[in-house]
Amino acid sequence: MKYCFSFLLLFFVTISSQSIYFPPVTGSQWETVSPSTLNWDTTKIDSLYSFLQGTNTKAFLVLKDGKIVLEKYFGSFTRDSNGYWASAGKSLTAFLVGIAKQEGSLSLYDSTSKYLGTGWTSLTPEQEGKIKVINQLTMTSGLDDGVPDPYCTLPSCLIYKSQPGNRWAYHNAPYTLLDGVMESAAGQNLNLFMQQRVKFITGMNGAFFPNGYNNVYYSTPRSMARFGLLMLNRGSWDVTPILTDTTYFREMTNTSNTINKSYGYLWWLNGKESFMLPQSQIVFPGMLSPEAPHSMISALGKNGQILNIVPELNLVTVRMGDAPGSAIEVPTLYNNDIWKILKQVIRYTPTSVKEEPFKTQFNGMVVYPNPATDRINFSTPATVLEVDVYIYSVLGEKVAEGKNITSLDISHLSPGVYQLITKTQGEMSATKFVKTR
Known part of the structure; x- marks a missing residue:
C-alpha cells in the first residue's frame, strides 16, 4: 500500500511539473525565453525598468513556466550578489514548518510552550499555554504588538492582549520564536534543517543570519526565484517531492483565519474580499493587489523584498532592493504599483477586478x-x-x-x-x- 501511494504521488508530481522548466541544481545555467516569443509588449519593458530603477530596485526577475523572461540588475548589484529577504523569509519558514509537520516532529495545535518551555512570555501559565504553533503561523497569538519594540522576543516584551485566535496583528516576535520551536522539534537549527531538506534538492543558496532579535534570510535573487518555482510546483522540485503534505500546503496558501482573509500561514494572498495591514486593526474591503492576478500569493518583506507566485499564469516574479519610498514593513502598495506596469508588459487583463480604488x-x-x-x-x-x-x-x-x-x-x-x-x-x-x- 505504501509503495502504491508513493507511485501515485510520483505520478501526479510528474504530470504537474511537465509544463515547468527546472534549472540544474548546480551551475549558472538557466533557460530563457524572449518576451516577443510570448507575445509580450516589449515596448513597455523600458518603462518597467525605469520605474524599478527609480524606486531603488537592485534585482528584478520574471519567470514564465520556469524559464527566465526578464532579468535585470541595477547599480553594482549582480546575479551573484546576496540580498536580504526581510519578512519574505517568513513564508520560507512556513514551508519549513510544513516539512517538520509531515515528518511528525511537531503538530500545529501543540502549545508553543511544549517547544520553548514555560515562561517564554509574561503571561500567566494558563494564558501562555493557550498559544499554539498555528497562532504563530497565522499572526493570531494574542500577544500585544503595540509594545515599544515589536521585534523583541524577551518575555518582558511578550504581553497579553487577547485570547489566541481572536485578533490578527502583524507581530514579528511570535513569528521569530518559530525558529526555537523548529530547533526544539527537529533537533536541528533552521539552517541545517533547510540545507538537508530543501537546498540540496533545489540548488538554493543562502542562509538565516541573526540580526538583533530577528533571524533574516539572505540569498541571491535567483535563489529566491528557485523557491518560487518550488512553490509554483506545489512543494516539489521537478519530480522530487519535498513538501508532500498537501493539506498543509493548501492551508498555507489559503485564508487561515476569519479576521484577515488575505493571510495564510505567513503568506499574503491576493483575490480575497478584504485585507488587513501591519500596525492597523482596520479591515479594508477589496483585494490586496487589485492590479495583479487573483491567484497570486506573495512573500513580502520590508523595503520592497517581493516574491510573487501566480499559478494561473505560471509566473514567478522577484524584486530585491532598497526601500522604494518610505521604509514600510510590508510592500503591498508597491507590489501593486509594479503590477500596474507589468500587466501591460505581459498583456494581462484581469477578468473580474473592479477598476476602482479601495473605498x-x-x-x-x-x-x-x-x-x-x-x-x-x-x-x-x-x-x-x-x-x-x-x-x-x-x-x-x-x-x-x-x-x-x-x-x-x-x-x-x-x-x-x-x-x-x-x-x-x-x-x-x-x-x-x-x-x-
Whole structure:
C-alpha cells in the first residue's frame, strides 16, 4: 500500500511539473525565453525598468513556466550578489514548518510552550499555554504588538492582549520564536534543517543570519526565484517531492483565519474580499493587489523584498532592493504599483477586478482611496452641500483640515493610521484611513 501511494504521488508530481522548466541544481545555467516569443509588449519593458530603477530596485526577475523572461540588475548589484529577504523569509519558514509537520516532529495545535518551555512570555501559565504553533503561523497569538519594540522576543516584551485566535496583528516576535520551536522539534537549527531538506534538492543558496532579535534570510535573487518555482510546483522540485503534505500546503496558501482573509500561514494572498495591514486593526474591503492576478500569493518583506507566485499564469516574479519610498514593513502598495506596469508588459487583463480604488463608506459618504498616498477624496450624497474635514494622528493631534472640500492633500503626512472626522450640516462622523509612503 505504501509503495502504491508513493507511485501515485510520483505520478501526479510528474504530470504537474511537465509544463515547468527546472534549472540544474548546480551551475549558472538557466533557460530563457524572449518576451516577443510570448507575445509580450516589449515596448513597455523600458518603462518597467525605469520605474524599478527609480524606486531603488537592485534585482528584478520574471519567470514564465520556469524559464527566465526578464532579468535585470541595477547599480553594482549582480546575479551573484546576496540580498536580504526581510519578512519574505517568513513564508520560507512556513514551508519549513510544513516539512517538520509531515515528518511528525511537531503538530500545529501543540502549545508553543511544549517547544520553548514555560515562561517564554509574561503571561500567566494558563494564558501562555493557550498559544499554539498555528497562532504563530497565522499572526493570531494574542500577544500585544503595540509594545515599544515589536521585534523583541524577551518575555518582558511578550504581553497579553487577547485570547489566541481572536485578533490578527502583524507581530514579528511570535513569528521569530518559530525558529526555537523548529530547533526544539527537529533537533536541528533552521539552517541545517533547510540545507538537508530543501537546498540540496533545489540548488538554493543562502542562509538565516541573526540580526538583533530577528533571524533574516539572505540569498541571491535567483535563489529566491528557485523557491518560487518550488512553490509554483506545489512543494516539489521537478519530480522530487519535498513538501508532500498537501493539506498543509493548501492551508498555507489559503485564508487561515476569519479576521484577515488575505493571510495564510505567513503568506499574503491576493483575490480575497478584504485585507488587513501591519500596525492597523482596520479591515479594508477589496483585494490586496487589485492590479495583479487573483491567484497570486506573495512573500513580502520590508523595503520592497517581493516574491510573487501566480499559478494561473505560471509566473514567478522577484524584486530585491532598497526601500522604494518610505521604509514600510510590508510592500503591498508597491507590489501593486509594479503590477500596474507589468500587466501591460505581459498583456494581462484581469477578468473580474473592479477598476476602482479601495473605498470606505460611512454615513452615506465615501472616502477613497484607502489606503492613500497623496490625496484622499470624498463623495457625498446629493443632499450634503458642505463638508468640513479634520484629520488627527493616533496621539490626538490635529494634523490637517479642510473646509467645504471634496479632496484633501495628505502628501505631507507620515505613513500610519489616522482618524478622519467629517462635519456635515452640523453632524459629525468618524472613520480611519491609512497613509502610505
